[in-house]
Amino acid sequence: MPTLEYLMYGFRVVFIPSNFLWLTLGCFLGTVIGMLPGLGPATGIALLLPLTFVMKPETALITMCAIFYGAMFGGSRSSILLNIPGDGSAVASCFDGYPMTLKGEAEAALAISAIASFIGGLISSVAFVLLALPLAKVALMFGPPEYFALMVLALTATASMSEGKILKGLLSMVLGLMVAMVGLDPQSGVSRFTFGNLELQGGIDFFVVIIGVYGLGEVLKNLEKMGRKEVMQPIKKKFGRIWISKEQWRRSIVPILRATPVGFLIGILPGAGGTIAALMSYNIEKSLSKEPERFGKGAIEGLAAPEAANNACSIGAILPTFTLGIPGSGTAAIMLGALMIYGLQPGPLLFEFYPEIGWGVVASLFVGNVIAALMNLPLAGLLVRILAVPPKILYPLITALCFIGVYAINLSVVDFYLLIVFGLLGYAMRKFEIPTAPMILASVVGRKFEQSFRQSLMLSHGDFSIFFKSGISITLLILAALSLIYPIVSGALKKRRHAI
Amino acid sequence: MKVKLAVLIISAMIVATVFAEVYPSKPLNFIAPGGPGGGWDTTIRVVAQTLKETRLVTQPIVVTNMPGGGGGVGLAHMQTKKGDPYTIIVFSPPLLLINLTGQTQYSFRDLTPLAMLIHDYGAFAVSKNSKYNTISQVMDALKKDPKSVKVGGISAFGSMDHIQFLMAAKAAGVTNLKDITYVSFQEGEHLAALLGGHIDVLSTGLAEVTAALQTGTIKVLAITAPQRVHGTLATVPTLKEEGIDAEFVNWRGLFGPLEMPDYAVEYWINTLSKMVQTIEWDRVVAKYNWTKAFMPGKEFMNYLEKVNEDYKVVLKELGLYKGE
Numbered sequence: 001m002p003t004l005e006y007l008m009y010g011f012r013v014v015f016i017p018s019n020f021l022w023l024t025l026g027c028f029l030g031t032v033i034g035m036l037p038g039l040g041p042a043t044g045i046a047l048l049l050p051l052t053f054v055m056k057p058e059t060a061l062i063t064m065c066a067i068f069y070g071a072m073f074g075g076s077r078s079s080i081l082l083n084i085p086g087d088g089s090a091v092a093s094c095f096d097g098y099p100m101t102l103k104g105e106a107e108a109a110l111a112i113s114a115i116a117s118f119i120g121g122l123i124s125s126v127a128f129v130l131l132a133l134p135l136a137k138v139a140l141m142f143g144p145p146e147y148f149a150l151m152v153l154a155l156t157a158t159a160s161m162s163e164g165k166i167l168k169g170l171l172s173m174v175l176g177l178m179v180a181m182v183g184l185d186p187q188s189g190v191s192r193f194t195f196g197n198l199e200l201q202g203g204i205d206f207f208v209v210i211i212g213v214y215g216l217g218e219v220l221k222n223l224e225k226m227g228r229k230e231v232m233q234p235i236k237k238k239f240g241r242i243w244i245s246k247e248q249w250r251r252s253i254v255p256i257l258r259a260t261p262v263g264f265l266i267g268i269l270p271g272a273g274g275t276i277a278a279l280m281s282y283n284i285e286k287s288l289s290k291e292p293e294r295f296g297k298g299a300i301e302g303l304a305a306p307e308a309a310n311n312a313c314s315i316g317a318i319l320p321t322f323t324l325g326i327p328g329s330g331t332a333a334i335m336l337g338a339l340m341i342y343g344l345q346p347g348p349l350l351f352e353f354y355p356e357i358g359w360g361v362v363a364s365l366f367v368g369n370v371i372a373a374l375m376n377l378p379l380a381g382l383l384v385r386i387l388a389v390p391p392k393i394l395y396p397l398i399t400a401l402c403f404i405g406v407y408a409i410n411l412s413v414v415d416f417y418l419l420i421v422f423g424l425l426g427y428a429m430r431k432f433e434i435p436t437a438p439m440i441l442a443s444v445v446g447r448k449f450e451q452s453f454r455q456s457l458m459l460s461h462g463d464f465s466i467f468f469k470s471g472i473s474i475t476l477l478i479l480a481a482l483s484l485i486y487p488i489v490s491g492a493l494k495k496r497r498h499a500i
Numbered sequence: 501m502k503v504k505l506a507v508l509i510i511s512a513m514i515v516a517t518v519f520a521e522v523y524p525s526k527p528l529n530f531i532a533p534g535g536p537g538g539g540w541d542t543t544i545r546v547v548a549q550t551l552k553e554t555r556l557v558t559q560p561i562v563v564t565n566m567p568g569g570g571g572g573v574g575l576a577h578m579q580t581k582k583g584d585p586y587t588i589i590v591f592s593p594p595l596l597l598i599n600l601t602g603q604t605q606y607s608f609r610d611l612t613p614l615a616m617l618i619h620d621y622g623a624f625a626v627s628k629n630s631k632y633n634t635i636s637q638v639m640d641a642l643k644k645d646p647k648s649v650k651v652g653g654i655s656a657f658g659s660m661d662h663i664q665f666l667m668a669a670k671a672a673g674v675t676n677l678k679d680i681t682y683v684s685f686q687e688g689e690h691l692a693a694l695l696g697g698h699i700d701v702l703s704t705g706l707a708e709v710t711a712a713l714q715t716g717t718i719k720v721l722a723i724t725a726p727q728r729v730h731g732t733l734a735t736v737p738t739l740k741e742e743g744i745d746a747e748f749v750n751w752r753g754l755f756g757p758l759e760m761p762d763y764a765v766e767y768w769i770n771t772l773s774k775m776v777q778t779i780e781w782d783r784v785v786a787k788y789n790w791t792k793a794f795m796p797g798k799e800f801m802n803y804l805e806k807v808n809e810d811y812k813v814v815l816k817e818l819g820l821y822k823g824e
Contacts, residue, residue, distance in 0.1 A: 198572055198576040202573050
């Protein structure tokens with residue numbers, strides 16, 4: 001089997017000392033960048049670009065990929081420990097990761113996050129090797145109408161996830177969509193809801209929304225309890241080993257295996273991204289679970305699924321970059337740029353003409369995931385100790401971190417005000433028991449949702465039938481309708497059963 | 501007390517003059533008004549790297565990304581830096597376009613042009629299986645029915661990718677420019693949209709089509725350069741060769757803030773003119789398939805005045821021009 005031979009050749013490339021060293025360094029750098037709110041893999045790779053001029057192309061690409069998935073490993077650390085997601089794809093890790101920490105299970109949460117990321121990454125690497133070309137073609141079938149249908153599904157599925165409170169879920173979603181509308185409209189170049197403020201023209205960075213609603217919102221919620229005795233105690237004083245119990249493993253493995261293909265497939269689609277992958281897999285687990293009421297209260301499977309999905313997504317995003325020359329995300333676009341600087345042609349021929357690059361990178365996905373997992377377990381043992389910090393020091397520290405993180409994105413002072421607004425909004429939403437997830441997702445995908453709708457209609461000259469012309473978009477729209485109807489019907493059925 | 505104050509003032513003045521003589525004496529702040537990986541980002545990072553490698557500038561150079569508003573956010577930031585000799589920003593045609601379309605009140609006249617460095621060009625591509633084999637065929641189809649060809653690009657409606665196509669269409673004799681469908685793809689789906697048949701023509705930069713051309717998935721019908729370029733795209737004809745009398749230059753250059761001190765302006769014109777003569781610069785220019793186009797301060801300003809009028813004509817025709 002030639003594929004296996006090539007892969008072995010790839011492994012030999014990876015284990016050349018200089019490549020291995022850079023791979024390890026890339027994983028480390030990615031983890032650190034992922035942990036710092038405000039810095040994402042795109043920034044990390046851009047910073048590295050000048051350095052890569054002196055590297056061999058395969059070394060450079062291996063390092064960049066390592067930063068990419070290293071960031072997925074690191075991004076959820078602060079979600080779990082502090083309820084501040086390191087980036088968009090780590091939002092879903094807050095839902096059950098932080099409650100686990102509050103329950104005193106931070107070690108297990110950190111362990112499952114590394115393990116799930118590892119398994120998700122590993123399986124996706126195998127899929128990459130076996131299915132690269134046919135899967136890349138899937139990406140081409142997605143045009144504006146299909147993207148629109150996908151966004152509709154992602155939004156309705158997340159909104160309807162808040163069972164019994166569908167209206168509140170939809171309200172939250174609309175809030176998020178409103179946030180996403182702010183800024184320059186790319187299809188017409190018109191400013192919307194910017195109130196003449198130039199800094200708002202770029203739109204509200206969804207990251208400000210995330211940090212405000214989660215990070216600052218959390219601090220405000222705890223402020224309420226200030227002065228009472230139990231809050232003055234640190235969250236945790238004794239620390240166990242970073243590992244999980246057999247029972248936790250049993251609960252997590254199936255969700256991990258389900259979330260991986262979801263994340264991988266969404267990753268292949270250019271412009272969909274890790275946030276959707278993680279939230280979709282979370283929705284799937286919650287709707288399939290026999291005890292959905294455990295979700296949001298520290299269910300380990302609710303953390304395992306999005307963690308596996310976002311890492312699988314990052315590897316999926318590399319696939320069309322290498323096989324078709326179509327970047328699946330901003331980060332992948334920078335990698336594509338690097339490929340071209342070396343005069344390399346992405347595509348199937350890359351693997352033929354430059355096997356050391358194509359297969360070296362593929363093999364590095366396997367090795368890199370092992371390194372990142374091994375690195376993250378002991379690192380988690382150190383990080384978890386932040387919970388021993390007394391709240392009167394920890395919360396001011398988190399507040400500072402929120403502000404620094406937000407400033408790091410755009411170096412804009414306007415973002416400070418927005419941060420405070422979204423912090424208060426997050427606090428209010430918690431008070432009124434309005435779910436925050438639909439708003440976050442809507443603020444992340446809102447632009448894409450609107451743009452793909454407008455792009456479709458521009459292409460069809462205003463004819464709405466374009467949304468029902470391909471099997472993909474029809475299927476996705478039907479699923480979206482079902483996701484809204486299902487909880488209503490099942491709720492009604494439950495009521496009737498109770499009545500009888 | 502008074503003596504002390506006087507001494508302080510005098511020493512401050514001495515320090516100031518010494519500083520002026522050894523400018524730059526502090527780390528420099530380079531700004532890319534777009535996100536990481538884009539054209540502006542690449543250009544300014546490469547300039548910073550070359551200045552460092554050639555030791556033309558020994559002070560550290562910090563590159564900051566300030567994306568948003570198609571460059572408008574960076575432009576607004578420069579207005580807060582009036583007279584600062586340490587802040588420098590990179591710009592290209594959108595600097596003029598976002599002002600002409602009324603997205604920002606600031607224009608190139610609110611900056612101090614230091615030097616134009618390179619020319620990059622646009623390219624028009626179709627999928628491998630497209631029925632179009634030359635740009636003239638595309639234009640003929642548009643002349644018959646301006647709605648029959650769907651054009652896509654990366655930049656927003658009324659910005660670079662859109663305007664370069666319309667300038668070509670206008671020169672080719674297409675009349676209803678307003679009716680041509682233009683869809684903007686800003687999240688990296690532009691190539692997928694072309695290959696998947698969701699759009700017919702992709703109007704974008706040379707760098708964006710190079711890789712796809714090498715893989716053989718697309719045909720590049722024409723480039724907007726005055727002459728053919730080297731490298732992979734050497735086989736692609738220019739618009740002029742195809743009988744369309746138009747060109748579109750994606751010039752990129754460096755700017756200081758308004759009221760930048762003369763010594764700093766002079767320093768940068770000198771330093772950059774030295775930089776463009778180094779082998780290191782030649783190497784990166786070749787790497788990115790750019791064309792060297794050094795033009796110092798005053799000349800650059802005159803050039804900007806001229807192209808600004810050119811863009812205005814096209815934008816007026818589209819009804820996008822928001823000016824007097």
